[in-house]
Amino acid sequence: MGTILEEIISATVDVDEEKSVALARQAMADGMEPFEVIQNGYARGMKIVGEKFATLEYFLPEVMLSADAMTAAIEVLKPYFKDRGKQDSRGTIVIATIQGDMHDLGKNIVKIMLEADGFVVHDLGANVPVRDLIDKAEAVQADIIAASAILTTTMAHMPDISSILDELGMRDRYMIMLGGAPVIPQWAREVGADGYGEDASEAVAVARRLMHKKRGGE
Ligand code: B12
Structure with missing residues (x-):
């Protein structure tokens, strides 16, 4: 038996939803940071699943099931993200995974962190x-339009936003x-984006910076 993060990685790779969820509960009971647990546990496991898919060791059903297991674990972790409460909003964001792309795990994590x-x-x-x-951005008078693409083919729709x-x-x-x-930062700039985030915690920093800029700061 390794550390809890190692166990989470194994449970994700072994496509064991029950264990994935139980470990999420245990991690929270141990007082761990939910984002750390996602980033260094479930997302690492998912990366290995992706490698196994690429080398034909796993097929689509395994990938789908491990994605389900990760989603179920994230549901457990969600309430543990520190909530700033409902005071003043930092800004309004519309977010989606772009046309043709069904991958929503990363986008969902970004959403949780932004909220x-x-x-x-x-x-x-x-x-x-x-x-x-x-x-939607028009309807809710959003400040930021955020989009996720996980396939190189669907990335091609991103320049359309601008x-x-x-x-x-x-x-x-x-x-x-x-x-x-x-998506890489230079390409994002070239296609008219104001910001790019490597992962969910960077997404928060970038969104804050964009709000500052929008509200007239530098
Ligand atoms: C899980 C998965 C699936 C699941 C998705 C389930 C779901 N609900 O999301 C299912 C089984 C449905 C699936 C389907 C397919 N998949 Co798939 N999938 C994966 C896998 C294994 C993991 C992706 C993932 O969730 N990663 C974990 C998350 C947390 O990471 P992330 O998405 O990168 O997100 C982070 C950052 O990128 C960032 N971020 C993400 N979005 C945003 C947005 C903003 C605004 C910001 C700032 C930041 C940000 O923050 C996130 C959190 O830190 C990858 C392999 C891999 N190594 O990535 C293949 C992979 C992406 N899939 C691939 C393929 C080919 C497919 C299929 C075409 C397979 C097929 N033959 O049918 C289909 C396509 C379906 C479709 N039309 O979309 C290829 C893509 C190849 C390519 N270069 O385009 C990969 C790379 C696998 C491979 N090695 O071949 N897949």
Whole structure:
């Protein structure tokens, strides 16, 4: 038996949902930080699952089941993220996984972290056309439009956010924040994004910075 994080990694790789959930409870009872547990436990396990998928050791059913196990564990961890409470909002964000892409684990973690930091987050889910994201941003008067892409093919829709906003003459109303495994900062800048986050904790720092900029700071 290793540390609890090692056990979480194994449970994720072994596609053991019951154990994944039990370990999430145990980690919280031990007073661990929920984001640490996700980042250094479940997400690491999921990375190994991805490697096994790439080398044909695992197939889609295993990947789907381990994603379900991770989702169930995150549900347990959710209430333990420090909540700033409902005082003043840091800003309003609409978030989605981009059209054609069903991968929502990363986006869900980003959402939880942003909410815990005091942002109001409207989550449109996965496989969301850029136009829907923009319409929602309009409807809720969002400050930031955030999008996730995990497939290199669906990443191709991301530049549309900035270009469609441009066409509508609304580009200056929103900050655009991009993320997801295949996205790199330089590319994000080139396609008109204002910010890029490598992981969920960086997403929070970037969103704060974008709000500062939007509210007239530097
Ligand atoms: C789980 C998984 C699935 C699950 C998804 C379940 C779900 N509900 O999400 C299922 C089984 C559905 C799936 C399906 C497919 N998958 Co898949 N999948 C994965 C896997 C194993 C893990 C992805 C994951 O969840 N990682 C964990 C999360 C926490 O990490 P993350 O997404 O990167 O998110 C973090 C950061 O990127 C960042 N972030 C994410 N979003 C955002 C957004 C913002 C705004 C910011 C700031 C930050 C940010 O913060 C997050 C948290 O820290 C990867 C392999 C891998 N190594 O990544 C393959 C992988 C992504 N899949 C792949 C493929 C090919 C597919 C399929 C096409 C397979 C098929 N033949 O059908 C389908 C596509 C379905 C579709 N249309 O989307 C390929 C992609 C190849 C490529 N380069 O495009 C990968 C890389 C596997 C591989 N090695 O081939 N998959």
